[in-house]
Amino acid sequence: MEELALQEIDELEANVAQFRSGELSLEEFRPRRTLYGVYGQRQRERYMVRVRVPQGRLTPEQLLTLADIAESFSRGFAHVTTRQDIEYHFVLLEHMPALLRQLAAVDLTTREAGGNIVRNVTCDPLSGVCGDAVFDVTPHADALAGHFLRNPVSQELPRKIKIALSGCPCDHALTWVHDIGAQAAVSGDRRGFRLLVGGGLGALPRGADVLEEFVPEEELVPLCEAIVRAFQRTGDRKRRQRARLKFVLARLGLETFRKLVHEERRQVPAAPDLLDTRAELEEPAPLRTGEPAPAERTPEYHRWRQVCVLPQKQAGFAVAAVALPAGKITAGQLRALADIAREFALRPRTTIYQNIVLRWAREEHLPALHAALARHNLAQPTAETLLDPVACPGAETCASAITNGKALARALISQLEESEYLEDEAARRIQVKISACPNACGQHPVADIGLYGGALHADGRLLPMYHLLVNSNGFGQLLARLPARRAPQAVRALVEDYRSRRLPEERFRPFARRVGLGELRAVIAPLLPPPAFVEDPEAYLDWEATKLFSLEERGEGECAV
The missing domain is CATH 3.30.413.10 (Sulfite Reductase Hemoprotein, domain 1)
Structure with a gap:
């Protein structure tokens, strides 16, 4: 897969050269770069780059690479998005190939972070560790992400498809406002999902309908492909503002759409089984650097623990949330998190609330973890609160x-x-x-x-x-x-x-x-x-503006063209 990713980057690099020489028009070039999560900004010759982070999972090595990219190609920081992705702004077009190669070296990509395709599959960041967890849906989200990435069936959809999976009744992933939402469920001794379709936000928000009350876990991937195929057939390609799946459900009704999905399911070809149902993908990692130095239990620590720490269902472990103001994280903080994740044997995940959670923190290490985070301004006791918009x-x-x-x-x-x-x-x-x-x-x-x-x-x-x-x-x-x-x-x-x-x-x-x-x-x-x-x-004046408010610089964003 890495070889294929590098070939794609070579092709994009050639496209950049063709665009600069005039061989490719803007209309021809735009869909080629938006497929790789590269979007034009309102500033001329500056671009936003969106990095897919499947299920929000990041390794220390990936955090270090994200830090290097922030310093080398952007403004020294990145943003966590509401789809668990990472975004950079003010990137030069000529820097894209080098940036993408750095990502590929640590198994990250921007491929299909934009365009009319299946976007990053988001996942409940507390899946498998929340006290109410039904089971860990991370393997299922991973299987869906792997199935649709580069899949011909989803490359030219009427509009984008967003999928989310939740592992507990609290629905930390907001599955009910997604094109496809899957909520962990159990029927007898079988694991599966309550499957939702047709949710969405935008100017006309719509809550999803229940397509199936229970879908066995092995049916999740093929049934989601059937939904995508049905959308391919029925989505509005003439009116872009009415092209999302929620409008198909509103127009056809749930029963008609369900019949179409079942028809398509019979046509879905057999595919490699990407779901590892034998074991969960995540378990506590061993400490590699010895026990962290003890730290004092200060008033600041107690407030942080009260607001930002959640006990895991696994005895002796906890999840610690790192609040990022409006999703912003600096290169230095990314490096610090990489070091902290290694020292404390943590597993970081981004969240749809634009924060990062650190899973598998040992409870006896929490004072030391707080002290380590505080040294880098990462221990604000505000995660998912009023002070964390x-x-x-x-x-x-x-x-x-x-x-x-x-x-x-x-x-x-x-x-x-x-x-x-x-x-x-x-x-x-x-x-x-x-x-x-x-x-x-x-x-x-x-x-x-x-x-x-x-x-x-x-x-x-x-x-x-x-x-x-x-x-x-x-x-x-x-x-x-x-x-x-x-x-x-x-x-x-x-x-x-x-x-x-x-x-x-x-x-x-x-x-x-x-x-x-x-x-x-x-x-x-x-x-x-x-x-x-x-x-x-x-x-x-708008907030932080230095000139009178106007709409002169506003145009049509590339997410809408």
Whole structure:
């Protein structure tokens, strides 16, 4: 496979030369590079590169290579995405072949990280170790990823397909908003999956339908191929905005689509069995460098352990979550994680919440692990909390974006960094997700509090704004539109209202359902009217911007063409 990957990189390198010489037009070249996860930015001659990380699993050697790439070809850091991938920005086109060869040397690729194909198969990062785990679905996710990578059946789909697998009822992988979602299940003494189809986010989010209540594990790969084949036949190739699988389900209905899938299943040819059902792929690794030096159990350690550490179902082990602000991790931090993973015999995985979890931490090593992480600013006690918002790249790089989502995330973290939120277990578990446009790359529809970017005309000018959504059950509902600069205040006001009026043991979503949108809107009403320019000129700048807001640099992002 490595030889094939290197041949593909040689072909891409030749394509780059042909594009530079004019032999290939932009229209001809674009699909060839997007297939390799190389997307144009709003900045001319700068590109985003997306690295596939199957199931989010990374080795120390891969972490070191990712660090080298961040320093050599990007800006000294990378971002973890909501699909467990790694992204770099501001990469030069001429650097792509060397970058891809470095990845290939550690068994990583960007192949099919973009384009109308089956994207990276995501996996519950706690699969097999969560206390409620049914079984470890990592081998099944790995089998699906291996089956569809370079598979002719999925190379020219009407639109992309996203697949997610979850190993416990908590659904850490959000399978219900994927084109194909598989939830671990057991029937008698047989392992298998509850199979979902037709979920998705975007401007028109849709919850998935249950295609099959139980699919034996050996049927998962062929049945998923049958779904892809049915989508190949029925997807809308004329209207790109209506081309995803969720629109096929809405148009045909579940029963008709199920019949098509069963027809296609009979046509699926026999394929090599990529699923190792004899054993789980992961188990604790032996310590190779001796026992870590003991460390003090400080107040900071206790707070970190309370928020970021989860006991595994395997006695004596735990999962430690590393919070990455808006998914950002520096080259130095990547190297530090590689060293820490080796020293403590850990198995890192990226998550769809743009963080990294460290599996198989020995409980007696947790104080030393905290100290090691803290030395590199990787021990913030905020993972998957109110102070850990998810955010898409936004207008800093994305041509489709309206606002700078990651800048808002940083502003939100800065304004909410107060100890009482971390001490209040229910309040800190409120999840905030930010998208810079309606496309929902930041997964805002499924957040407790979601925000997506827009623009307002006010006082004869354009003003950056956000649509603020509150989720009481399933997908968020629009609460209000407000200036971007006031979004952190609005989030704070909603959290404070929740803390002051909630019932005992009441979480945020039941609270929002009980009090209703009208009362919540009244809480933030003073923040909604846009100010006059002379009163507050900063309101007409996006977060971290130095010039007045406009849409002049916005275009059609390559994910939409």
